[in-house]
Amino acid sequence: MATTEPGTQQSWVKPIDVSALPKRFEPGEAEPRWRALWEQWGIHRYDPARPRQETFVVDTPPPTASGSLHVGHVFSYTHADLIVRYQRMRGKNIFYPMGWDDNGLPTERRVQNVFNVRSDAFLPFDADLEIERVDPKTKPRDLPRPTVISRRNFIDLCHIVTAEDEVAFKDLWKMLGLSVDWNEEYTTIEDRSRAIAQRSFLDLYEKGHIYQVEAPTMWDVDFSTAVAQAEVEDRERDGAFHDIEFGVEGGGSLVISTTRPELLAACVGIAANPDDERYKGLFGKRAVSPVYRVPVPIFATELADPEKGTGVLMVCTFGDQTDVQWWREQELPLRQVLGRDGRIVDRKYGDPGWESDDPERANANYAEIVGKRVNQARRIVVEQLRESANAAYEGGGAPLQGEPRPIKHAVRFFEKGDSPLEYLTSRQWFVRLMDQKDELIRKGRQIKWHPEYMGKRYEDWTANLGLDWAISRQRHFGVQFPVWYRLDDQANPVYDDPILAAPETLPLDPMSATAPGYEESQRGQPGGFAGEPDVFDTWFTSSLSPQIVGRWGEDGDKMADLFPMDIRPQAHDIIRTWAFYTIAKSLLHHDEVPWHNVVLSGWILDPDRKKMSKSRGNVVTPTGMLEEYGADAVRYWAGSARLGADTAFDEQVFRVGKRLVTKLYNAGKYVLSQEGPEGEITNELDLAFIAELRTLVDRATAAFDEYEYSRALEETESFFWSTFTDNYLELVKKRARSEDDPQGRASAIATLRTGLNVTLRLFAPFVPTITDEVWSWAFAGETGKKSIHVADWPSSAEFDAIPAPANKRSFSAACDAIAAV
């Protein structure tokens, strides 16, 4: 700071008192102190009074609030924070919320385990219910049967568990120094989010984008719920082809190949390729199944591959997606044998739709598999197929031809599930997306993807979408459908004409709220009403993150001020879910893109280049590394990886980050402890240094503008370390203390301070604590910006008053000279 030395007219740059500062910088002490100050000063607050064009809006990912955060989260959330801190210094009014995605299966699973309970949507709420936590030391097999409780009681427990997780998550984010506006915190299960999700449903319903249908859908038998295409993944599994002989009416036989003999009872047709010479004569005839002696039509289809198996196959209700297609196209009967719990349901041959040429045998065989799960049923059916008594026609041999042939094949799983998906007919709600594909792609192209090639992933997924979005889940902890059904004289729901909730009554639970126009006593009664027991797919709610923070349709609706948003940071594995659904919602509700930029972080891989995961036991805990290296060092590590790039976890980089922090501390102490006359920058070397600094500012700014923060960091770091401290600082040390060159000394001190001031600001988004610490020693007072994070981002205009050096090469020449010595 400049003061006037007593007895002179010369103003004097006063040094800081180095002896008052600790010898070493301690992140563990400084970081909490600075966090408290930022909080106190409110520098992360959004200012609703400022106009949209001065505002930078972030659609932050709400992490799943169950279990724990891992290094990958720290990595990608830091990336968003780097961009935000840059924009804040550019003078932007930052809208930076944080949400917790707490509804959904992960939470349910945790609550089931923590309390040993199960939920039943139809049980009445018990206000006095007390549930003890399971002692974590209890072995699973020693647990009593789970207590079945009402959905509302279950949800209360979910709230308890997620509230604990959210506190832990928030602490971690604060420790990491995320500059989130904690006034804008939300959860996806809170009332506002529920109201907005239900409002979304009503709006889509009104616009004709939502329908309800009883149809085959992908079904997870463990969770007993429908799932959507986006939640499905393939897993390689062992299987076996079983060659099974069917009879043909009028004589002869054919041999099909199947991996799912247990579905033989669900067989409703036989298919082969129309050009397949082996089967051409059979189309239009009927085949007869072994074991059950059920006649089924033989038809031709281009989808049948003559090369696969025996070239002829059985169509079941339902073995896979193609079965569903054939069932529709050929108008085949429905013979579903698998129940929602994954067990074989009871059927009687001889009943309508279950005709058999030998009902007695069919029933005897079928009775053996009733109530069994798929694998067990398969073993039993295979044994039955080995008996010639079960041949498809009189006098036939054992239907199973040879031994099953083992194969490896991809099987569809629910991404959170443990059993293969089944296709079951059930009543589900859908959002129509198949008719929106072109428009979804067009919207995707209006968004800038960083890195650009990630946009292609979105486009491929959208173009290849095969199904509308199944949004209903037969689960518990989620947002309810704001829907009731009228009951007919037999108390059966009339699904065609649902009763919708009035917008002003949201949020509500139709299982406890009374349908409009009815009395609660009419619930479940003939002529009365019933609530829709299903809940939304969690993505139905989390895809509304822009609307939730924008309070769409609520008091204080800010959509006009925030929407479309500036950036959506997220990981690339959820392009097909979170990004896709958010774009879809935004299109259907507002005919707009939800944001202008998508910013995609890569994954953290372990040194074997595998994705880090809990199951691999190679997870490093984020808190541990923050405690050991400090937030600045951890942020340095995240900041050194560019967007989209998967990065191997390398603890060395934390050390490098920590070293940079130390260097900044020491360089700051040195520069600000220099004293001398105040004056202009006039010396040729100093001017040359400033010219170098100026180009650095331009490069770092350009990089940040393209979301390439890692390049900005690298440029700044190499300038700071090499140009500034190793070269310039060494070159002017003497002159900065000179007694006989007051002008040169003034010039050196002014340049040193400018160099420090500017590089600190360039580093501020990456290492917020150390930069604010050094900033506070002198520059905070000089500029009136008490925190560096609200100081102006450096611009080349700052240097306009400083003349260019006489020779552009002065600086490198001086460096060469010192190197030679």
Place this chain on the structure above:
RNA sequence: GGGCGGUUAGCUCAGCUGGUUAGAGCACCUGCCUUACAAGCAGGGGGUCACAGGUUCGAGUCCUGUACCGCCCACCA
């Protein structure tokens, strides 16, 4: 089977629109406690830029093909 990334020093990675002897950090070797910093400084060794062709005066950079690694999607009888 289709698509998208990647392959550069022992390790982790830069290298933007093709242009002088290919870079950084870590690790390694040598020398220095030079009053900001030994968590530092000065210097050094180490790379046929996966491979094969091609375009060009000139290719790590552009084109074609191959191999390997990873991801996404499809296949599921």
